[in-house]
Structure formats: C-alpha cells, structure tokens
Amino acid sequence: MKKFVLAAIFAAFGGMSLFAGDISIDNIRARDTKPGTNNSAIFMNIKNSSNADVKLVGVKSSVCKSTEMHTHKMADGMMAMVQVKDIDVPKNGEVMLAPGGLHVMLIDLNKPLKDGDKVDLELKFSNGETMKFDSINVTKNFK
DSSP: OHHHHHHHHHHHTTOSEEEETTEEEEEEEEEOOOTTOOOEEEEEEEEEOSSSOEEEEEEEOTTEEEEEEEEEEEETTEEEEEEESOEEEOTTEEEEEOTTSSEEEEEEESSOOOTTOEEEEEEEETTSOEEEEEEEEEESOOO
C-alpha cells in the first residue's frame, strides 16, 4: 500500500515513476513530432518485480487514431520498423523502450506534438494490471 501511495503522489505532481502491483514504469517520455510527419513515439523503462514473466499486451492513447507497439529489425540490409503483438518483461527484470528499439507508436496524431506538450497513455499487461498516465512529457531531447 505504501508503494501505491508514493506512486500516486509522484503521478499527481508530474513524477516520472509509477507503480502498479509488481510492474513499475520509469523514465516515460514522448517524442515531439518531426516536420512532415503525423506520428510520434513513447519510450520508457518497464520493471517487473514479480517471480513470473509478464507481457505488455495493449497500449492506447487519446492523442491519436491508433496506438501500437513496435520494434526495429534488419530486413534486406535495411533497418525497418515492425509492429509487435506484445513486449516481454522478464521476471525480476526490466525492458527498455528506447529510440532504435522497442517503443510505443502514436499513429495519425490529432495534432502535432511539440516540446512541452503532454500526452496520455494506457498500458495493459498479461497479469491483468492496467496503468494510466495522464501527463507524459513531450520532448525533443533524447539520449
């Protein structure tokens, strides 16, 4: 319960971490829209403190028409972005969603995203947990 109360406080005051049961999210951020594009991406670190593997099985946001999970794979000598049906989060482990790898795609945005904007996101996991973020920071600076 203490962990949940602290997470609620962080979320209410714009903190970058959120916990729900055995899953915690850290360093969540969205990329600004590049000129000539109508899509964006969300990145984060997902930690699983349970003794069982978990999958991220669903994502959705109100800022776009479609929300999908993607990764990058080499195809015919070129790097290509491909949709994945879920993302494995190993027991007592972590997965990083980062530029050039796994990420959440925001497809056909309602409006361009600029540095300083906020977006929402809902994450659904195979263990039944759901996490909602109402104010993810949009930024142009990624490292």
